[in-house]
Amino acid sequence: xxxxxxxxxxxxxxxxxxxxxxxxxxxxxxxxxxxxxxxxxxxxxxxxxxxxxxxxxxxxxxxxxxxxxxxxxxxxxxxxxxxxxxxxxxxxxxxxxxxxxxxxxxxxxxxxxxxxxxxxxxxxxxxxxxxxxxxxxxxxxxxxxxxxxxxxxxxxxxxxxxxxxxxxxxxxxxxxxxxxxxxxxxxxxxxxxxxxxxxxxxxxxxxxxxxxxxxxxxxxxxxxxxxxxxxxxxxxxxxxxxxxxxxxxxxxxxxxxxxxxxxxxxxxxxxxxxxxxxxxxxxxxxxxxxxxxxxxxxxxxxx
Amino acid sequence: xxxxxxxxxxxxxxxxxxxxxxxxxxxxxxxxxxxxxxxxxxxxxxxxxxxxxxxxxxxxxxxxxxxxxxxxxxxxxxxxxxxxxxxxxxxxxxxxxxxxxxxxxxxxxxxxxxxxxxxxxxxxxxxxxxxxxxxxxxxxxxxxxxxxxxxxxxxxxxxxxxxxxxxxxxxxxxxxxxxxxxxxxxxxxxxxxxxxxxxxxxxxxxxxxxxxxxxxxxxxxxxxxxxxxxxxxxxxxxxxxxxxxxxxxxxxxxxxxxxxxxxxxxxxxxxxxxxxxxxxxxxxxxxxxxxxxxxxxxxxxxxxxxxxxxxxxxxxxxxxxxxxxxxxxxxxxxxxxxxxxxxxxxxxxxxxxxxxxxxxxxxxxxxxxxxxxxxxxxxxxxxxxxxxxxxxxxxxxxxxxxxxxxxxxxxxxxxxxxxxxxxxxxxxxxxxxxxxxxxxxx
Numbered sequence: 001x002x003x004x005x006x007x008x009x010x011x012x013x014x015x016x017x018x019x020x021x022x023x024x025x026x027x028x029x030x031x032x033x034x035x036x037x038x039x040x041x042x043x044x045x046x047x048x049x050x051x052x053x054x055x056x057x058x059x060x061x062x063x064x065x066x067x068x069x070x071x072x073x074x075x076x077x078x079x080x081x082x083x084x085x086x087x088x089x090x091x092x093x094x095x096x097x098x099x100x101x102x103x104x105x106x107x108x109x110x111x112x113x114x115x116x117x118x119x120x121x122x123x124x125x126x127x128x129x130x131x132x133x134x135x136x137x138x139x140x141x142x143x144x145x146x147x148x149x150x151x152x153x154x155x156x157x158x159x160x161x162x163x164x165x166x167x168x169x170x171x172x173x174x175x176x177x178x179x180x181x182x183x184x185x186x187x188x189x190x191x192x193x194x195x196x197x198x199x200x201x202x203x204x205x206x207x208x209x210x211x212x213x214x215x216x217x218x219x220x221x222x223x224x225x226x227x228x229x230x231x232x233x234x235x236x237x238x239x240x241x242x243x244x245x246x247x248x249x250x251x252x253x254x255x256x257x258x259x260x261x262x263x264x265x266x267x268x269x270x271x272x273x274x275x276x277x278x279x280x281x282x283x284x285x286x287x288x289x290x291x292x293x294x295x296x297x298x299x300x301x302x303x
Numbered sequence: 304x305x306x307x308x309x310x311x312x313x314x315x316x317x318x319x320x321x322x323x324x325x326x327x328x329x330x331x332x333x334x335x336x337x338x339x340x341x342x343x344x345x346x347x348x349x350x351x352x353x354x355x356x357x358x359x360x361x362x363x364x365x366x367x368x369x370x371x372x373x374x375x376x377x378x379x380x381x382x383x384x385x386x387x388x389x390x391x392x393x394x395x396x397x398x399x400x401x402x403x404x405x406x407x408x409x410x411x412x413x414x415x416x417x418x419x420x421x422x423x424x425x426x427x428x429x430x431x432x433x434x435x436x437x438x439x440x441x442x443x444x445x446x447x448x449x450x451x452x453x454x455x456x457x458x459x460x461x462x463x464x465x466x467x468x469x470x471x472x473x474x475x476x477x478x479x480x481x482x483x484x485x486x487x488x489x490x491x492x493x494x495x496x497x498x499x500x501x502x503x504x505x506x507x508x509x510x511x512x513x514x515x516x517x518x519x520x521x522x523x524x525x526x527x528x529x530x531x532x533x534x535x536x537x538x539x540x541x542x543x544x545x546x547x548x549x550x551x552x553x554x555x556x557x558x559x560x561x562x563x564x565x566x567x568x569x570x571x572x573x574x575x576x577x578x579x580x581x582x583x584x585x586x587x588x589x590x591x592x593x594x595x596x597x598x599x600x601x602x603x604x605x606x607x608x609x610x611x612x613x614x615x616x617x618x619x620x621x622x623x624x625x626x627x628x629x630x631x632x633x634x635x636x637x638x639x640x641x642x643x644x645x646x647x648x649x650x651x652x653x654x655x656x657x658x659x660x661x662x663x664x665x666x667x668x669x670x671x672x673x674x675x676x677x678x679x680x681x682x683x684x685x686x687x688x689x690x691x692x693x694x695x696x697x698x699x700x701x702x703x704x705x706x707x708x709x710x711x712x713x714x715x716x717x718x719x720x721x722x723x724x725x726x727x728x729x730x731x732x733x734x735x736x737x738x739x740x741x742x743x744x745x
Contacts, residue, residue: 057536
């Protein structure tokens, strides 16, 4: 790269540089950081940034997947392949195991997203993680718009928006007492479109379900859900084949597909840029539980 | 939109009655940055409250407590884009704790929008917002004269307010002020030009935000490279690699350039720069890069690389302007931690010589302590020498935090050196302040 008169950093360059700075701050100041990695696009971008931040050395963090037991098989395959490819260490906190041991109970609505908090906090305690990277973005949701880049959590993992530390310049304060930990959000300032543009620019491999494909789906609450052992379709719900893709991947019980013909990253970017629905509005049922669903979950320790 | 668009960070300042939430809502709505599910949620919430039209201010009320009680909790960040630029808006609430919030929002802003109610003109709050913008050295200030619809869209009203604000801004040495007459409620001059104000020939708020020049990191001036992390793979492929990872806080760093490591003062030469996977000849602020040096020096997190002979003199005695953020006051004798770039050291508050009265910029000598939201001068002594630049030269290497060593709370935001921009060479001082080539000292 040569620096000429017209040289200017693009917005993606600035965001990338800022996120790398955040990863390196955590590496410099914490003992036992971990990256939450689900195989979804935000955690994929996080891992890509971490790989760049420490090259040619390996990423100095382990990974943690909070597995609801209702994941898309394509995404789990991708997860395991990427972990092996980069020689990383992956911890799995399993919602299913907590249910099997009687420490969690299935919800009436069948969604397991809110159930992730208990295994997550258990894993943080068991492994004594002191910094937990999450792929949350402030543009996703109105409670997340209030989130800090370094977010102190108490010994119960809870978030208290009234007691957040002010965050000025790029001076991040990671001090915490024993038992407390810090959630770190390196993608805070990224939007959904930024994430897709960056995936395109960096040519990052993502699970194939993010691209249009024929799939068995059925309609529930205005969303196209994929059938599976998680509990769909119920009586009266009929599956059909549709051409769909996913804007976000999470628990199969609450992650909807969107109808799409976008087969390449360029087509995905064009589709997102033109969309009149937010990512969560289009595809996530868990945030529709109440007006403050995300805030309430975050207060309990969700990411 | 292409990925070559630039990024503008801006902050809004205004009290609740000035219509700040409406301006932000209008900006998001009229720039088509509000998507249909968000608008549907606002429409439903407005109907539940018995309102006839969607209350755009609800777009910016994020938390349960904010919606239920109409209070605002600290800064929220919002994101929107036009084909020309992407924006990060620090939406700072206008409630009573305004100073702390505005300082937080302004710390990373390229531009501040100061909102004024056209019926009231420049009030104490306006002066306070302008002073905070000047203190934090926000490069651009927009004076948005709102509610022009309530003063008959009169040019005279706008001209009077602009004149008064301009004189005050000049006394604060704010370099760029753009005044725009708007009605956030009616949408005049926010995104679309007003049909009611033919006499105004300037840009709309959005047009100005899209075109104002952005300097993401001062690439002028000598380089400042705080070392964050030392990368040593110790692998068969890279047995001897030792790279210094960091983010350029200022200037340009070039391969072959002699550099000094502060605070120790040893010197070497830049052997290579890796810009996140690409080998480059030079890097500029605010790029995150990894630097290798020609000599094997003892360098660790907290050291700062500067061009040889162009670094600040490391010091253990710091005089700074601070904004106190915490509810526990800051008192002389307090033992704190000081975080400056990537280095955290012990420090003691030696003196608090003055507290600033923001509305008239008068100094209150020997205040005894600084309470939450107070801005004042502080003299600190640190346990180790720090290479601070004046905040006027660099917002990154001139800023620091004070942290409570007992519980880790962020206590105070600090800006090294003089408070406001130094007076012009002709020595003209501000009203009520003696002319002084050293800048203002309160």
